[in-house]
Amino acid sequence: MISCNFLKEIDMAKAKSRSTSLPEDLDLRVRTIALRENRTPANVLENAVRVFTLMPQELRNLLIETSADQVRGFRKLEELSRRIMFALARERFESAAAKLAQSDGKIDPEMLDADEMVLEPHGPAAA
Amino acid sequence: MLIVVPDVNVLVSKLNADRAGRSSTISQKVVRHLISGSIIGEPVQIAMSFKMLDTYREVLLQKDCPEELVEESISGLIGMMKFGPLGFDPHIVLGGSPDPGLKDSEDGGVLATAYAAKATILITDNLKDFAGQDAETFQTSHGKTPNGTTRELYCVIRSRPDGKELMIVHPADFVSWTERDFRISPQSIRRTFAKTPKP
Numbered sequence: 108m109i110s111c112n113f114l115k116e117i118d119m120a121k122a123k124s125r126s127t128s129l130p131e132d133l134d135l136r137v138r139t140i141a142l143r144e145n146r147t148p149a150n151v152l153e154n155a156v157r158v159f160t161l162m163p164q165e166l167r168n169l170l171i172e173t174s175a176d177q178v179r180g181f182r183k184l185e186e187l188s189r190r191i192m193f194a195l196a197r198e199r200f201e202s203a204a205a206k207l208a209q210s211d212g213k214i215d216p217e218m219l220d221a222d223e224m225v226l227e228p229h230g231p232a233a234a
Numbered sequence: 235m236l237i238v239v240p241d242v243n244v245l246v247s248k249l250n251a252d253r254a255g256r257s258s259t260i261s262q263k264v265v266r267h268l269i270s271g272s273i274i275g276e277p278v279q280i281a282m283s284f285k286m287l288d289t290y291r292e293v294l295l296q297k298d299c300p301e302e303l304v305e306e307s308i309s310g311l312i313g314m315m316k317f318g319p320l321g322f323d324p325h326i327v328l329g330g331s332p333d334p335g336l337k338d339s340e341d342g343g344v345l346a347t348a349y350a351a352k353a354t355i356l357i358t359d360n361l362k363d364f365a366g367q368d369a370e371t372f373q374t375s376h377g378k379t380p381n382g383t384t385r386e387l388y389c390v391i392r393s394r395p396d397g398k399e400l401m402i403v404h405p406a407d408f409v410s411w412t413e414r415d416f417r418i419s420p421q422s423i424r425r426t427f428a429k430t431p432k433p
Binding site for chain 1: 248249251255256260261262269271294297298299300306309310312314319359373374377378379380381383385387406407410427
């Protein structure tokens, strides 16, 4: 039954028209990215659609809503992109650290001892 | 905004602890705080120069770490700096000119990095190398290691060339203060700890 519905949905999706034309500013943006990154505009569009269609609907709606405001939306998307890039870099660093921990090599016992120091702070911060 | 320079010894110590199967040593906690993106609600920007990253690479390779993992680790660090809240580019401090006031030229390079990055905190185990003539020092804590070694820790405050101040803090103090929600600033350090003569 599920697969029957799924097939029906695919048929209906195929029947949907997908012809579209981009607004001038968006079209220019696509062409600018293509020029800067030495790609074809078709390739930029194909990539954009591929990424967008893999996102959950809630995220797609949020991004569309955010991008509607040309100035603030741009800043917000820039900040979101920065956070994503930071998270990916952290993941790379942590993944390397986990693999480095498993790699063969000497452990410095003196360094480890100093790294496990227990403190008795001075001053009111000790309270 | 906290702009923090972790000295290479902190990162190497973390690797040592990771390899020993530990999970909450001082250096591991420092790195965890730094890569979390914020400390006590304040955004954190990590800052290191390429010269410091080269030293990190060199030490790790000496410790028989596989080259591709060392590069992956460095690439992660560069990414976290570049995509941190201030977008720090390690290229802006190509090693920095060593501070002539410091005995060790490598430490001078670290200090130059902290100045170029307009860092607020430099975290290092090598406090004495940074406690030069123009610095104020404050007695912060007494430390004891599992082997029974004791050590008096202090914090150093130095004026940066732009007129602001840089705090040079031991990793153990950094963790202790962060866990106690002690806001790290030159004012709070002066208010809280007794000034001590140059160690």
